Amino acid sequence: ARGRIELQHGGGGRAMTQLVEELFVAAFANPALCALNDQAVLPPPAGRLVLATDAHVVSPLFFPGGDIGSLAVNGTVNDVAMAGAQPLWLAAAFVLEEGLPLAELARIVESMARAAHAAGVAIVTGDTKVVEAGKGDGVFITTTGVGVARDGVDTGGDRARPGDAVLVSGPLGEHGIAVMACREGLAFDVPVRSDTAALHGLVAALLDAVPAAAIRVLRDPTRGGLGATLNEIARASAVGMQLREAAIPVREPVRAACEFLGLDPLYVACEGRLLAVCAPEHAGALLAALRAHPLGQGAALIGHCVSDPQHCVELETVLGGRRVVDWLAGEQLPRIC
Amino acid sequence: ARGRIELQHGGGGRAMTQLVEELFVAAFANPALCALNDQAVLPPPAGRLVLATDAHVVSPLFFPGGDIGSLAVNGTVNDVAMAGAQPLWLAAAFVLEEGLPLAELARIVESMARAAHAAGVAIVTGDTKVVEAGKGDGVFITTTGVGVARDGVDTGGDRARPGDAVLVSGPLGEHGIAVMACREGLAFDVPVRSDTAALHGLVAALLDAVPAAAIRVLRDPTRGGLGATLNEIARASAVGMQLREAAIPVREPVRAACEFLGLDPLYVACEGRLLAVCAPEHAGALLAALRAHPLGQGAALIGHCVSDPQHCVELETVLGGRRVVDWLAGEQLPRIC
Ligand SMILES: Nc1ncnc2c1ncn2[C@@H]1O[C@H](COP(=O)(O)OP(=O)(O)OP(=O)(O)O)[C@@H](O)[C@H]1O
Ligand SMILES: Nc1ncnc2c1ncn2[C@@H]1O[C@H](COP(=O)(O)OP(=O)(O)OP(=O)(O)O)[C@@H](O)[C@H]1O
Ligand SMILES: [Mg+2]
Ligand SMILES: [Mg+2]
Ligand SMILES: [Mg+2]
Ligand SMILES: [Mg+2]
Ligand SMILES: [Mg+2]
Ligand SMILES: [Mg+2]
Known part of the structure; x- marks a missing residue:
């Protein structure tokens, strides 16, 4: 013993x-x-x-x-x-x-x-x-x-408004795929590693880059991934969202593993990424601040909030179609965090 | 499902x-x-x-x-x-x-x-x-x-001094015995109930009753019971303790259950009792304040701190003998809290 x-x-x-x-x-x-x-x-x-x-x-x-x-x-x-x-x-x-x-x-x-x-x-x-x-x-x-x-900072999920920009700090799904692949014993050509990282330094850089009020919402897309997190924000803020699939960063090995496992990368957990909703006139500065930080190099502006009584999160697909990013959908991965 | x-x-x-x-x-x-x-x-x-x-x-x-x-x-x-x-x-x-x-x-x-x-x-x-x-x-x-x-309040375990009084707020071992009896399916004539209770009101009453500096140490004797807790304090404060067994409150059904289960009530967990070490000149006022509160009615002064390079907790037994209350001894009950 x-x-x-x-x-x-x-x-x-x-x-x-x-x-x-x-x-x-x-x-x-x-x-x-x-x-x-x-x-x-x-x-x-x-x-x-x-x-x-x-x-x-x-x-x-x-x-x-x-x-x-x-x-x-x-x-x-x-x-x-x-x-x-x-x-x-x-x-x-x-x-x-x-x-x-x-x-x-x-x-x-x-x-x-x-x-x-x-x-x-x-x-x-x-x-x-x-x-x-x-x-x-x-x-x-x-x-x-x-x-x-910090005084004057309020990043609650109910503050998004129509017209606001939606940004992510880097490619999605790496934590969830790293854990799943390890659990299922998959081996990838390019091994996927968890993105786990502490993001408060990145957040401080964002708050230094634009007026506090310009940052409406901050959230880390953990369990349920981007899909669940954006739907939570849309519901709490009573807005819709329009995303461009082509703009959403997902690295190739994650995409391949998701296909293999039958998962949608939009619902796979990150542990070192954040979502920011911000005033449109400050989106450029915020994106630049994200990209200037080691933990935000893969940042992207992925869409906008819109006025929508259904609070729907919609995706314009790479082929030009539209689909709803339902928060009900998506395989729910157990024991991922 | x-x-x-x-x-x-x-x-x-x-x-x-x-x-x-x-x-x-x-x-x-x-x-x-x-x-x-x-x-x-x-x-x-x-x-x-x-x-x-x-x-x-x-x-x-x-x-x-x-x-x-x-x-x-x-x-x-x-x-x-x-x-x-x-x-x-x-x-x-x-x-x-x-x-x-x-x-x-x-x-x-x-x-x-x-x-x-x-x-x-x-x-x-x-x-x-x-x-x-x-x-x-x-x-x-x-x-x-x-x-x-509160300002000026410091109840850390290292503040006991030789001469200080040791008080408990009520009878010992009721939580541990209630859980053990339930687990083992024992039935007592007088059923033992857990003493689980929130003690901050009692603590506030103590702080109102005597000068803050008079209260040296406060601790709840949970896992390991009185025995473990007093030894922790003795070690941290580098003092010894002399307890009188006859003064330590243990209700009869707890005593009987302990005998039956082969346990020493001094090591059985409480979840609604506190230990206070206090300046000797305020011990009477503190005991009165404890007893005046619904959660301290069974309070007792059980001993004193002494100067002892071994930091030994000693008990004067009911028969007039002496024994060491070792913190190594005592059956350790699993899953009690
Ligand atoms: N058992 C619970 N009791 C009370 N509130 C809860 C409970 N579980 C979750 N919550 C609340 O629900 C909200 C969402 O919690 P959730 O755990 O999904 O957020 P998160 O910690 O950001 O995500 P994750 O746990 O995936 O990292 C939070 O406001 C949280 O306080
Ligand atoms: N895993 C741990 N990591 C860091 N500190 C710990 C850990 N476990 C216990 N401690 C520390 O050890 C001390 C004793 O902890 P303990 O849990 O025994 O106290 P308690 O909560 O008063 O008792 P109980 O858990 O029985 O209610 C505390 O200072 C606590 O912060
Ligand atoms: Mg979170
Ligand atoms: Mg979390
Ligand atoms: Mg959580
Ligand atoms: Mg405690
Ligand atoms: Mg505790
Ligand atoms: Mg504890």
Whole structure:
């Protein structure tokens, strides 16, 4: 049993304390965490508070371009960032399955620590629970992020207006395909890697490039992909959208894998892309700002919002036809994040 | 399959949106949540921020006196409260197992909503993931709490000094025994109910009763019980402790169940009790304040901190002997919270 998670590691006694101190706290080291109180006490943030949470249950735990640890950090950083906010702190809660190799857990924890360090956020508090073998699946990680929003910034999904431009920061579907391909054991000529990345730096660059009010909506197209996300915005803002298929960036290996798997890339999850809806007169500046940033080099203006009582998202296909991008459609991929 | 959780409910499409809106958001209703953005945007809190997280994996999901939902709210409220803080907001992330009856989930969600309402906190953001049957266990809930700490209040575990008094707010072990008895199918003459409760009101009463600096440490004796918690404090503060067994409140049915199950009540989890270490000259006032509150009626002064280079927690037994309350000892109960 040595070298594996045991039920003891979740019991509140010595085994748990040792695991927490020698693995988690050692990797995440920062003053708030190291106090090991029941909570982290943090300086008062200067501005509106932003709070986001995501459980991560991705399977497999490791995939090309990332793992559940980096994903859990970046995913929550991104939901905080989509408020136009600066992420500051993370809480991380682990549900470990009895029998999980400690070496695997250590790789995941180190990956989280690296991702947090790269994103400039501190993991300030945590929790460790263990469930019996067969009652979990290796490890589930829930991260909750706290950030502070810039004054005057409001990127809520209800702010899109007819005429606004719709931009994406890069090619779609890479995370979902990387995980699916890994799970299904597919091998591609050009391997697809997850796009998992922390986007708050990109968001800050956008806010520096145009007046805050010009940025109407920011959102990361995770589960459900572009299709679900645009439909959510269309519904919340009571607008329609007209997209040009030819303008939507999808890399060739992703397109090929989607065809093979019977998926529509418009519904496949990204973990390092954002959608921006913006005032049309600032679309050029915003696109330039996106492309000037390492994480936005593949950015594109993919369409516009229109007045439409049906709040329909429509696509002009490459062949000149029109089709509805229904948010009901699209295969829903399980355990992708 | 109708009436049960399906993988679809975690896919990011229509089934998930419907579940989130019709079940979770309907039950937790508040403006920050109802915006359904990627995050909650909240007013700037006036003071130091407090952040706590706990995953809840208790088995069974329902037990005498509570369920995973009320536990998930109260548990995190309490970790925030132990900083002497006012809990304000919760995030809640759900990992649902395919096949979970929706009616069971609804009972849990309604219990959470009631507990949050009773505690005066709002569940402002959430997440919903689904794992395949056999990869989870009904439902796991991670709650993360945000609160604001009163100025001048510091209840960190490193502040106990020799001479300080050690108080508990009520009888020990009721939560752990309620869950264990339910799991093992034991029936007691006097049934034991979980003590799960939100303690921030009690904490506020304590802070109103004595000078803030008189309260050295606050902690809720959850997993590992009194034994683990006092040892953590002794270690962090570099003091020893002398307890009087006769003064430690344990109700008779708990004592009987512990005997039957071969457990030591000193190591059994509470979910509605707190430990306070305080300056000796204020111990009387603090005990009176505890007893004046509905959640502190069974409070007791159970011992004192002493100077001890070994940081040993010692018990004077009812028979006049002495024994060490080791934090290594004690059966570690799995899946108790
Ligand atoms: N996986 C983890 N990563 C980082 N820190 C952790 C982790 N697990 C626990 N901790 C830290 O260890 C300390 C003790 O955590 P623990 O969960 O025992 O406290 P608690 O929440 O008060 O108890 P319980 O979970 O039984 O309610 C806390 O400071 C917590 O932040
Ligand atoms: N169980 C839940 N309880 C309360 N609110 C929820 C719950 N699940 C989701 N929500 C809310 O629904 C909205 C959409 O959540 P969702 O998880 O789809 O967003 P996301 O985190 O941006 O996407 P992803 O989880 O794919 O990264 C958010 O406003 C979120 O707060
Ligand atoms: Mg605690
Ligand atoms: Mg997310
Ligand atoms: Mg905990
Ligand atoms: Mg998002
Ligand atoms: Mg706790
Ligand atoms: Mg989410």
